[in-house]
Amino acid sequence: MGDKLIYLDHAATTFVKPEVVETMLPYFTHKFGNASSIYTIGRESKKAVEEARDKVAMALGAQSREIFFTGSGTEADNWAIKGVAYANKAKGNHIITTAIEHPAVLNTCQYLESEGFEVTYLPVDENGLVTPEQVAEAIKPNTILVTIMFANNEIGTIQPISEIGRVTKEKGVYLHVDAVQAVGNVPINVVDMNIDLLSLSGHKFYGPKGVGALYIRKGVKVTSFIHGGHQERGRRASTENVPAIVGLGKAIELATKNLEEYNRKLLTLREKTIEEITKRIPFVKLNGDRHKRLPGNINFSFEYIEGESLLLMLDMKGIAASSGSACTSGSLDPSHVLLAIGLPHEIAHGSLRITFGEENTQEDVDYLLDSLVTIVERLREMSPLYENVKRGNQNV
């Protein structure tokens, strides 16, 4: 294996940019004050937190007082969904979501079902898209919340959030958007898009892990999430993780500034990889929408082979990627997203997700492609499912 590392799993997490680390470091050491303390180093921490809040607000087109820091994207999702559900119980108990949400949303919704809430899981089409019409039709008099991800973490499909926002606004229902995969990859404006709540996570755009944020539009009724001190205006108590918050602020600032250039770079890598895989390897299927997808996301199914084997062999060549096979999910079934877009189990088991990022190059793509061609061929030679295909071809 050696020391070679070609990291192609940026949807899982990213490295922290050196300039982000640099802005964080003083807040671990000499600027360590508690942001709630009144003396100078306390006030410095408070100021740093508020500057980070301004940066997040700026990136989303929100006001600073609408941004609340959390411990993760998952926490932000939990807060948004449970917070809206509990605060609006008197109005109704119906929540609408989709079949392809991240577990942070799906399992929160399932929990709320056990608490007496009613949840509609909208199906998606073969590319993973929901339509604004589906949302409109699902809204009932007792609907209080629609929660839909901006972009899917596995297949990269980008939902028509603006159009859905128009529907929810017109019907007077809150819209929560899990934008963990989208922030830093897609332009977002919460006002233009009529988004009421939005979750994000620092480590998906070259910020640190363990810090996220929830945007809560002014006037939206949400219960407090962690009870304790007065931090985050009493909505989410806990001593602020100042270095992480500062890092998230710097990272989102950089991501927004470089968005266009970053997008162009990822798109070039993505398009070349999709074209070459389709050309050089038979029996493959691109999962997710061909165009309405995250600029760095590729998800292919390779028929007759299994995803974990593929990942292990790629790892031996120094390539880090991801799969939706059951063997990698640790459950009985392959990815719920791949099943929801209609893939049969056996095709879903053979999926590979590649997500490009900042440090990837054309050379990485060439190396990946050469490795993939060899590995897929090798695994197929070993696969009893492929024998019949080969025989079939010979007969033709």
Add this chain to the structure above:
Amino acid sequence: MYSDKVMDHFMNPRNVGEIENADGVGQVGNAKCGDIMKMYLKIENDVIVDAKFKTFGCGAAVATSSMATELVVGKTVEEALNITNKAVADALDGLPPAKMHCSNLAEEAITAAIEDYKRRNGLLDEKDECTACSRRCDDVHHHHMEEEE
């Protein structure tokens, strides 16, 4: 999560392929569950003299197939039938709990191939028939779920 021995048998699997005119062939598992094992045996005078396999599945599935072929060669038919899933896993220095079902598959593949051999040679008791017919995957998986609890 995998032992070095599992990784070795995965990256350099022994006995991959088919045996022409095999004396017994068994296939277990199904594509829906994400693993299929097909085992070919050459049997002379009741002794397994060669074994080959083809597997669709995860790293553990490939490694257990490879190890199973190594374990059966040189054994009599009856000895081979006594190879347990635990023996296959132990020979690989263990498997992660969530992957133990792969070793069940290896044990079943051996049994299925030997049953095929017996069937062809009129040695099969009716009561023995089809003990290793590919089970549904939830049976196999249930098994490991219970082990995990």
